[in-house]
Amino acid sequence: MINIVAKITPQASLFDDCKGRLQQILKSTQAEVGCIRFELYSNSEQTCLFLVEQFTSQAALDTHYSQPYVKEVFAFYETALAKPVEVNKLVAIEQV
Numbered sequence: 001m002i003n004i005v006a007k008i009t010p011q012a013s014l015f016d017d018c019k020g021r022l023q024q025i026l027k028s029t030q031a032e033v034g035c036i037r038f039e040l041y042s043n044s045e046q047t048c049l050f051l052v053e054q055f056t057s058q059a060a061l062d063t064h065y066s067q068p069y070v071k072e073v074f075a076f077y078e079t080a081l082a083k084p085v086e087v088n089k090l091v092a093i094e095q096v
Helices: 012-030 058-065 068-080
Strands: 002-010 035-042 051-053 083-091
Touching: 002 012, 002 035, 002 058, 012 035, 012 051, 012 068, 051 058, 058 068
Parallel strands: none
Antiparallel strands: 002 051, 002 083, 035 051
């Protein structure tokens, strides 16, 4: 299982555009084989976006990254972001 929280910080003037582009890929991504969770959030200041993602395997995540709609968003990021995407891969902590 792959768990990710990605923090996306667009330039202020492109926040709504970035949010809209991510909203457009939500349903397609959620329908991908191997996608368990793909949700978009914002902080209360509307300066950062967060993708909470869960995929069954690295192969499923790699397939996600290879989709044309994902590549389009990544291309947009090249000029739209105030700083690089912060990708946090999370591992579950065993319950005691």
